[in-house]
Amino acid sequence: MALLQLSRVTMRFGGLYAVNELDLSIDAGHLYGLIGPNGAGKTTVFNVITGVYTPTSGDIRFDGEAIAGERCGRITRRGIARTFQNIRLFGEMTVLDNVKVAFDCRQATTLGTAMLRTAAHRREEERVALESLELLKIFKLDHLAGEKAKNLPYGNQRRLEIARAMATAPRVLLLDEPAAGMNPQESIELMDLIRWIRDRFRMAILLVEHNMRVVMGICETVHVLDYGSTIAIGPPAQIQRDPKVIEAYLGGA
Amino acid sequence: MRGGLAAALVVAGLLLLNALFTGAVAPAFALPPYLLQVLCLAGINVTLAVSLNLINGFTGQFSIGHAGFMAIGAYSAAYFTVTFGEAVRAALGFLPAFARDGAVLLVALAIGAFLASIAGFIVGVPSLRLRGDYLAIVTLGFGEIIGVLILNIDAVGGARGYSGIPKLANFFWIYLFAALTILVVYRVVHSSFGRTLVAIREDEVAAEAMGVHTTRAKVISFVVSSALAGIAGGLFAHYLMYVNVRSFTFLKSFEIIIMIVIGGLGSISGSVLGAILYISLTEGLREFAQYRMVLFSLLLVILMIVRPQGILGHKEFVTFLTKRRRSIGAAPGTPGNA
Numbered sequence A: 001m002a003l004l005q006l007s008r009v010t011m012r013f014g015g016l017y018a019v020n021e022l023d024l025s026i027d028a029g030h031l032y033g034l035i036g037p038n039g040a041g042k043t044t045v046f047n048v049i050t051g052v053y054t055p056t057s058g059d060i061r062f063d064g065e066a067i068a069g070e071r072c073g074r075i076t077r078r079g080i081a082r083t084f085q086n087i088r089l090f091g092e093m094t095v096l097d098n099v100k101v102a103f104d105c106r107q108a109t110t111l112g113t114a115m116l117r118t119a120a121h122r123r124e125e126e127r128v129a130l131e132s133l134e135l136l137k138i139f140k141l142d143h144l145a146g147e148k149a150k151n152l153p154y155g156n157q158r159r160l161e162i163a164r165a166m167a168t169a170p171r172v173l174l175l176d177e178p179a180a181g182m183n184p185q186e187s188i189e190l191m192d193l194i195r196w197i198r199d200r201f202r203m204a205i206l207l208v209e210h211n212m213r214v215v216m217g218i219c220e221t222v223h224v225l226d227y228g229s230t231i232a233i234g235p236p237a238q239i240q241r242d243p244k245v246i247e248a249y250l251g252g253a
Numbered sequence B: 001m002r003g004g005l006a007a008a009l010v011v012a013g014l015l016l017l018n019a020l021f022t023g024a025v026a027p028a029f030a031l032p033p034y035l036l037q038v039l040c041l042a043g044i045n046v047t048l049a050v051s052l053n054l055i056n057g058f059t060g061q062f063s064i065g066h067a068g069f070m071a072i073g074a075y076s077a078a079y080f081t082v083t084f085g086e087a088v089r090a091a092l093g094f095l096p097a098f099a100r101d102g103a104v105l106l107v108a109l110a111i112g113a114f115l116a117s118i119a120g121f122i123v124g125v126p127s128l129r130l131r132g133d134y135l136a137i138v139t140l141g142f143g144e145i146i147g148v149l150i151l152n153i154d155a156v157g158g159a160r161g162y163s164g165i166p167k168l169a170n171f172f173w174i175y176l177f178a179a180l181t182i183l184v185v186y187r188v189v190h191s192s193f194g195r196t197l198v199a200i201r202e203d204e205v206a207a208e209a210m211g212v213h214t215t216r217a218k219v220i221s222f223v224v225s226s227a228l229a230g231i232a233g234g235l236f237a238h239y240l241m242y243v244n245v246r247s248f249t250f251l252k253s254f255e256i257i258i259m260i261v262i263g264g265l266g267s268i269s270g271s272v273l274g275a276i277l278y279i280s281l282t283e284g285l286r287e288f289a290q291y292r293m294v295l296f297s298l299l300l301v302i303l304m305i306v307r308p309q310g311i312l313g314h315k316e317f318v319t320f321l322t323k324r325r326r327s328i329g330a331a332p333g334t335p336g337n338a
């Protein structure tokens, strides 16, 4: 049984089938690439998996349990985290607090203990601060912990988005164009980082990315969408030769 | 222990000031009654502004019904005192007079806060589930409904207003609760829970995606804010000894919003400053008679052009002073967030 399984998932906006009868399954430890021309429906797939939208039809299972239609926050707490294509950090908050907020989703503190500053709550806060800094270190952001997120350069904001998603301790990580706006050097570092995360935490990663060098370089499986429908699934080498894929990219663009 | 000492100092300080201002220590120190009243109303406005800032400034939800919660607190607290005050006082006959008054006031305020928080819950749950401007519309309507309801309850005077409320609140109580409100809001904001509130303000979709119980957090924040507004209302009633629905229209709500906008949404000290500035300006401009509100509006417009984020912005007063130079030198702007 796959960790995350989509069966015949459709998302319709009025007359537009943004995602059409999509089948997709990812196992733990897998790096799965989702590509397709602009408007193919990749971000919509993320929104459907994470509960931003309820699919028009179809079944989504995480670890065997149906999750379609659940609230976004609930799905995150189950163990599916994401980043956003159009960076959505908490701009006025510090880099450290951005990560701490995500950590809080696994915490049991209530308003009462927080207000009374109980010893247990203080310990919990110290632990969260420590673990958050540790996480920032992995993403080479620890020296920026006190900066406001909105003041970071683009590449760092992208990395902070991933760090923040990681702080929710996910088993499936959805990355929506993490290399967008990065220079080639940064993209290569990011590739290594994504691979390292996968190996270190054995999580499944679903990667949407326009940078073909990144996708073909690190994904075991590549899934190609066009107009919401699957046109090919397979290992990178096979996808690169697939005439339908070449047609979709060259013909559509 | 340090907290206990600080609390004792604040209470002692307020008691001393109260004695000074009312002329109990020496008549020479007494404030003119008009000035003392302005000072007390300023204290009530501090409570209102700081509590509204929790929901509008820190949580980023736009409520324009704060006066409605204040009205609930004012009327219910006053009703309790008028109806049961004597009985409670009699039961506490063994206590000195000021302690009996204090006890009645505290119970009355607790009732006011409780009922206001219930109202906050009822208004908050349906409207805070939804994103965007629903809260603004619902709270605006709520404020008007509360007004109409009170107008039709004869037991609290209806359109005549509610009079005969004993004067139990004074400078001491008003500023004690202002201090308490600041403490409560400060602690909420500077806790892990406060972190999630600010995250909701910054980006609700992202907050939800990070596993935050956004609806729950918003409702809690709104209920706390409403309860504090209820306390402010109770103090208001027990200070002026008379309340009228006309004191709690949406104009009052806007007044409080103006205070927190002046001071800076998302800054507790900003709200305190805004409340005091608002009162000082509206009272200070009285000598300009009919031009008063024109001048006041002009000042507001100028402030909003010069400092659209309010005087303190998101910062607290202390950091505002110390970090000012640094933030000017910080890297400019954000990369485009498409």
Ligand SMILES: Nc1ncnc2c1ncn2[C@@H]1O[C@H](COP(=O)(O)OP(=O)(O)OP(=O)(O)O)[C@@H](O)[C@H]1O
Pocket (backbone or CB within 6 Å): A013, A016, A018, A036, A037, A038, A039, A040, A041, A042, A043, A044, A045, A085
């Ligand atoms: N909320 C919505 N309402 C209506 N249409 C939508 C909505 N969200 C997405 N769409 C449409 O669905 C289609 C797929 O959009 P989506 O954002 O998923 O594409 P994408 O593959 O992520 O594209 P890109 O590579 O540009 O990010 C587009 O035609 C888009 O206009």
Ligand SMILES: [Mg+2]
Pocket (backbone or CB within 6 Å): A042, A043, A044, A085
């Ligand atoms: Mg997209």
